Amino acid sequence: MDVIIVSKTHMSSAACVGGVLANGRFVRLLDSDGYNQDSDTDLEVGDVYTITFSERTEKTPPHVEDILVHTMEHKFTFSSIEKMVEYLTDKLKVKIWRGSTEVLFDGNLEWTSGGSGYISESGEIPKNSVGFWIPDRDLNRKDYNEKVRYSYPIRWRNISYVGYQNPVDNIPAGTLVRVSLARWWSPNEDEERCYLQLSGWYGLPEPDTENNDEDDDLPF
Template identity: 85%
Template structure:
């Protein structure tokens, strides 16, 4: 089956690579042993591969997208990100959340006092851990503790950016973005949570290169 690579995000010592299968299913591409891709993986957004895979048997919701790659062969790469988005939306008709942060993950997110979105076992668990979103307000870059975050202007919402793209100062209203939930994590021996993160955006021009180091080692 063919898969379109739609995201690549930083993890502590690896890359989390997301895709959409030819049947429209969201997947996360693990190696045959169940590990994430290497930090220097050659997989890039817009690539299309023909793959064989098996299901991961020990998934923990909401991370139900994991598949184990048995083989993969590069088929082609979309000539532009815009053409990839057109294919995803018009041919595969992928689901897209549209509106405020309240629509993300079917409204099941909780929010910290600092504006971070998360789910926990004490709350509702969504059906999946990734998705596309078209926000109804600009998302503005507001770094915190040397990490890149994007702020939604209502109800104090902040989303950490974990993608490989060079950060932009503003993601305009109506831009297609990809969001995900990090793996289960308990930072202070409290309840385990999955935090909302921004994987990337589509169709914006690349900003000029700076000396910023937007991503430090992440705990997830």
């Protein structure tokens, strides 16, 4: 079956790679042994691969997307991210949340006093751990403790960014983004939680990068 690579996020020393199958199903591409992809994986957003896979036998909701990939053959790469988004929305009819942060993950998110969204083992568990979202307000970059975060301007909402794209200062309202829930963990020995993350965005220009020292050698 074919799969479209739609996200690549940092996960300690590995890369969590998300995709959408030809039938519209969200998947997370693990290797045949059940591990995440290497941090320097060649898989890129917009790539399309033909894969063979099996289901991961042990899945803990909401992380139901895990598949074990046995073979991969590159088929093609979309000519632009816009073309990929058009295919996902017009052909595959993928579900997209639209509106405020309150619509995410079936409305089951809880929020810390610092604005971090999460689901807890004592609360309602959503049906999946990934999704597309079109926010109704700008998301503005506000780093905290040297970590990139994006702030939704109502009710003090902050979302940690874990993607591979170079961070932008502003994600305008109406931009398609991908969000996910991190794996279960227990902060400060409290109940286990899955925290909300921003995986990436689609259709925004890459931010300008600073000139490197090699430019000093150019004759102009």
